[in-house]
Amino acid sequence: MLTLAEYPDPVPGPGEILIRVSATAVNRADVLQRQGRYPPPPGTTDILGLEAAGTVERLGSGVTGFAPGDRVMALLAGGGYAELVATPAGQVMHVPDALDDILAAAVPEAYLTAWQALGRTAPPQPGDRVLVHAAASGVGTAALQIARELGARCIATTRSTEKAWMLEDRAEHVVVPINGEFAEQVTALTDGRGVDRVVDLVGAAYLRESLRCLATGGHILLIGMVGGRRVDLDLGELFAKRATLTASTLRARPLEEKAALVADFAEWGLPRLADGRLRPTVHDMLPVSRVQDAHRMVEANEPLGKVVLSLTADAIQER
Ligand SMILES: NC(=O)c1ccc[n+]([C@@H]2O[C@H](COP(=O)([O-])OP(=O)(O)OC[C@H]3O[C@@H](n4cnc5c(N)ncnc54)[C@H](OP(=O)(O)O)[C@@H]3O)[C@@H](O)[C@H]2O)c1
Numbered sequence: 220m221l222t223l224a225e226y227p228d229p230v231p232g233p234g235e236i237l238i239r240v241s242a243t244a245v246n247r248a249d250v251l252q253r254q255g256r257y258p259p260p261p262g263t264t265d266i267l268g269l270e271a272a273g274t275v276e277r278l279g280s281g282v283t284g285f286a287p288g289d290r291v292m293a294l295l296a297g298g299g300y301a302e303l304v305a306t307p308a309g310q311v312m313h314v315p316d317a318l319d320d321i322l323a324a325a326v327p328e329a330y331l332t333a334w335q336a337l338g339r340t341a342p343p344q345p346g347d348r349v350l351v352h353a354a355a356s357g358v359g360t361a362a363l364q365i366a367r368e369l370g371a372r373c374i375a376t377t378r379s380t381e382k383a384w385m386l387e388d389r390a391e392h393v394v395v396p397i398n399g400e401f402a403e404q405v406t407a408l409t410d411g412r413g414v415d416r417v418v419d420l421v422g423a424a425y426l427r428e429s430l431r432c433l434a435t436g437g438h439i440l441l442i443g444m445v446g447g448r449r450v451d452l453d454l455g456e457l458f459a460k461r462a463t464l465t466a467s468t469l470r471a472r473p474l475e476e477k478a479a480l481v482a483d484f485a486e487w488g489l490p491r492l493a494d495g496r497l498r499p500t501v502h503d504m505l506p507v508s509r510v511q512d513a514h515r516m517v518e519a520n521e522p523l524g525k526v527v528l529s530l531t532a533d534a535i536q537e538r
Contacts, residue, residue: 229305231279242324243299268299272323290314309478315493325499325525333362336440345370347415355382357525360500402431423447500524
């Protein structure tokens with residue numbers, strides 16, 4: 220159950236920035252946290268919200284490079300569904316003029332997660348084939364754009380024929396798994412060679428099929444488990460492909476790792492967000508008073524991209 224409540228204003232500690240939030244976005248993790256299946260890390264606020272856009276309200280001691288009034292977007296360990304949130308300055312990015320706060324709120328979690336996988340862990344070479352599962356999700360839509368910007372050729376999966384149609388101009392091919400199977404279709408689309416990278420937001424339900432259509436020496440980047448966490452896997456299948464499997468999370472990383480990731484993405488990604496080569500996909504924007512509806516949309520797998528919550532005064536007073 221989600222309720223709107225009064226909390227004391229957060230105070231920025233040394234090295235932190237206090238942000239006046241105008242928009243946040245809903246992540247699958249928020250739904251799981253609400254359901255009690257994804258507790259916040261120790262010491263983190265129990266207010267939901269892993270990202271936010273707004274303006275700098277106040278700087279903690281020692282923060283440089285930002286000033287009160289700057290438009291910013293931030294990766295958060297929690298607390299984004301609130302009017303004010305304090306977060307380490309290393310997790311904050313300036314917002315390019317081309318993005319309003321609604322679009323900016325859709326950037327941090329999706330793009331930083333996808334960048335961690337495709338920009339840092341296993342960057343594809345130009346011309347490589349990248350298979351993105353659940354490609355209509357927030358992370359999936361960002362991964363498609365990042366892969367394309369890196370020169371890769373993308374194949375997207377979605378279980379929805381309607382979303383497949385909407386993804387058509389975002390990937391070279393869109394595959395709708397049949398009874399959870401897609402390897403044969405993907406292998407045929409790559410002339411029998413297979414894909415070099417799999418960005419896997421689904422997990423157990425797709426892992427064996429992903430291995431079947433992986434090119435020799437390919438890399439599976441496991442980011443999510445919406446399709447389950449247990450799989451019966453013959454390790455020989457990994458050896459046969461000389462495959463690499465990497466699992467990655469953002470939220471639990473040490474602050475310095477998050478700051479390095481944010482700095483790295485900001486250098487590569489902000490110019491591309493500024494000139495439109497990267498463009499966040501926002502499915503819908505709702506006032507925060509309709510947060511339950513926003514969660515229902517995500518739980519029902521409706522969105523193409525992100526559902527954003529507005530926290531402007533109007534949006535709060537609608538309760
Ligand atoms: N590791 C990290 O640091 C990190 C960070 C952010 C997100 N994530 C993970 O990344 C994934 C995407 O997050 P998001 O918030 O962007 O997600 P989202 O918008 O909620 O979308 C998830 C998508 O997964 C697909 N899906 C749901 N259940 C499925 C199932 N049983 N089998 C196959 N596909 C299924 C649906 O796509 P279709 O209906 O189109 O098939 C759904 O739209 C989630 O697993 C999330 O936990 C991980």
